[in-house]
Amino acid sequence: IDRNPTTSGSGISETQPLVLAEDRALRVARSLQDLGMPVGRDLTDKTAVDVGYSYSSTEYDATNLNDWIEHKLLGEIGLRLTDKTWIHLQGQAGLQDSDSLGKQSYLYLLRLGAQTRSTDKLTYKLSLGYERYEYLYSTTSATNQNYDLFSFDMAGKWKATEKLHFQLTTRNGVQPAAEYDNNIMTVFLASLSGEYFITEPLYA
Numbered sequence: 001i002d003r004n005p006t007t008s009g010s011g012i013s014e015t016q017p018l019v020l021a022e023d024r025a026l027r028v029a030r031s032l033q034d035l036g037m038p039v040g041r042d043l044t045d046k047t048a049v050d051v052g053y054s055y056s057s058t059e060y061d062a063t064n065l066n067d068w069i070e071h072k073l074l075g076e077i078g079l080r081l082t083d084k085t086w087i088h089l090q091g092q093a094g095l096q097d098s099d100s101l102g103k104q105s106y107l108y109l110l111r112l113g114a115q116t117r118s119t120d121k122l123t124y125k126l127s128l129g130y131e132r133y134e135y136l137y138s139t140t141s142a143t144n145q146n147y148d149l150f151s152f153d154m155a156g157k158w159k160a161t162e163k164l165h166f167q168l169t170t171r172n173g174v175q176p177a178a179e180y181d182n183n184i185m186t187v188f189l190a191s192l193s194g195e196y197f198i199t200e201p202l203y204a
Contacts, residue, residue, distance in 0.1 A: 102136030
């Protein structure tokens with residue numbers, strides 16, 4: 001959930017890490033679905049809260065790879081320090097279901113971060129924290145295994161013009177392995193996107 005500082009509201013355990021490279025999954029066509037529903041509200045002139053739900057799924061065009069889906073609840077509390085800077089506390093709880101694991105897995109995440117508008121055209125956001133991922137290592141396991149992870153989420157937005165904006169984002173996470181059963185993997189995701197407004201944005 002991103003926050004725009006120019007406006008008042010909507011912004012050691014036992015582990016079984018994956019040691020094999022995901023080779024075939026990188027070269028197979030897949031169908032991706034993503035749905036997000038965030039809602040934000042100002043509490044005061046300096047505080048705001050956002051909550052949301054997200055759904056994502058990955059289906060590979062190969063029978064020997066494991067499809068998976070994720071449901072996630074998200075929340076964020078923001079505090080305005082200046083006209084250009086917010087600090088925020090983020091929390092997430094999610095459920096993942098994959099053919100590769102013994103049963104559904106769960107994730108819990110907490111991050112603390114800040115967002116600042118360094119210039120009229122450039123905005124940065126950085127969040128750091130902790131994620132715990134609970135899963136069954138195999139169908140014969142009696143209890144969940146825990147995988148602990150340093151979590152980060154970084155983003156930068158550049159307003160090239162009033163109508164043309166670009167955004168770069170990167171984050172890490174944990175998800176079921178696609179190629180190997182009874183395993184998970186740490187992923188690093190990055191994206192570059194652009195948007196063009198036919199009319200001037202209402203928040204500009």
